[in-house]
Amino acid sequence: MPSVPVVEISEVTRRFANGVTALAGVSVSFDTGSFTAVMGPSGSGKSTLLQCAAGLDRPTSGRVSLAGQDLTVLSERRLTLLRRDRIGFVFQSFNLMPALTAEQNVALPLRLAGRRPSRSDVLASLAAVGLADRGGHRPGELSGGQQQRVAIARALLTAPTVLFADEPTGALDSRSSEQVLRLLRELVDQRRQTVVMVTHDAHAAAYADRVLFLADGRIDGEILAPTAEAIMMQLARLEAAAC
Ligand SMILES: Nc1ncnc2c1ncn2[C@@H]1O[C@H](COP(=O)(O)OP(=O)(O)OP(=O)(O)O)[C@@H](O)[C@H]1O
Numbered sequence: 001m002p003s004v005p006v007v008e009i010s011e012v013t014r015r016f017a018n019g020v021t022a023l024a025g026v027s028v029s030f031d032t033g034s035f036t037a038v039m040g041p042s043g044s045g046k047s048t049l050l051q052c053a054a055g056l057d058r059p060t061s062g063r064v065s066l067a068g069q070d071l072t073v074l075s076e077r078r079l080t081l082l083r084r085d086r087i088g089f090v091f092q093s094f095n096l097m098p099a100l101t102a103e104q105n106v107a108l109p110l111r112l113a114g115r116r117p118s119r120s121d122v123l124a125s126l127a128a129v130g131l132a133d134r135g136g137h138r139p140g141e142l143s144g145g146q147q148q149r150v151a152i153a154r155a156l157l158t159a160p161t162v163l164f165a166d167e168p169t170g171a172l173d174s175r176s177s178e179q180v181l182r183l184l185r186e187l188v189d190q191r192r193q194t195v196v197m198v199t200h201d202a203h204a205a206a207y208a209d210r211v212l213f214l215a216d217g218r219i220d221g222e223i224l225a226p227t228a229e230a231i232m233m234q235l236a237r238l239e240a241a242a243c
Pocket residue numbers: 016017018020021022040041042043044045046047048049
């Protein structure tokens with residue numbers, strides 16, 4: 001299958017009001033149906049890159065485009081609509097409402113936006129994450145891994161062009177992490193979902209097709225078809241350079 005870049009980040013710099021430059025001229029693209037892990041030492045700019053790529057933060061300069069649409073020129077209103085319809089985001093904390101069932105949690109963002117997702121779409125999203133039989137359960141009745149899968153189902157409801165995940169396994173034990181990572185891998189392999197994931201965990205990053213390394217707000221290498229060992233060696237090199 002040919003590679004088609006769906007997210008294109010060109011010369012993106014993000015400087016905060018406190019003078020910190022979190023990203024310094026980063027250029028990278030993500031292909032449709034690819035799974036990329038973003039790694040690097042603490043403070044290297046991983047979350048900022050994800051937030052800029054997802055239209056949650058605006059670069060100070062440079063360009064971010066999603067399927068050919070330049071996000072950096074959109075009004076706040078149009079950016080909000082684009083984020084809602086075309087971008088999925090999953091965080092380390094699952095951000096589920098404890099009083100609502102899994103089905104209600106999946107439907108909530110669209111309901112808050114004044115839309116009524118069909119029950120069959122909500123159930124299809126839960127089925128896609130292997131939780132077809134858990135729609136009536138509240139978060140407290142689900143394991144951490146299952147709660148994260150509900151959060152992924154919620155992100156998938158609009159069939160987003162890209163699914164961004166910031167440390168999606170950071171709060172999970174190794175068994176639950178593996179379930180979530182296998183799910184992300186399946187979404188890429190079976191549905192051609194594009195996934196971009198920030199992680200500190202070399203074993204998690206080894207599920208990706210490509211690992212991108214950041215250091216000091218710049219891209220500092222990548223590994224294709226990564227193994228956990230190769231990733232750990234590259235990270236050790238970056239950590240040593242940072243000292
Ligand atoms: N809103 C903000 N205001 C000011 N500085 C910020 C802000 N957000 C991030 N930074 C700074 O930008 C740099 C990059 O932060 P970022 O969170 O992107 O790094 P990271 O690689 O994701 O780190 P970690 O692995 O610790 O989560 C850091 O020096 C951080 O302190």
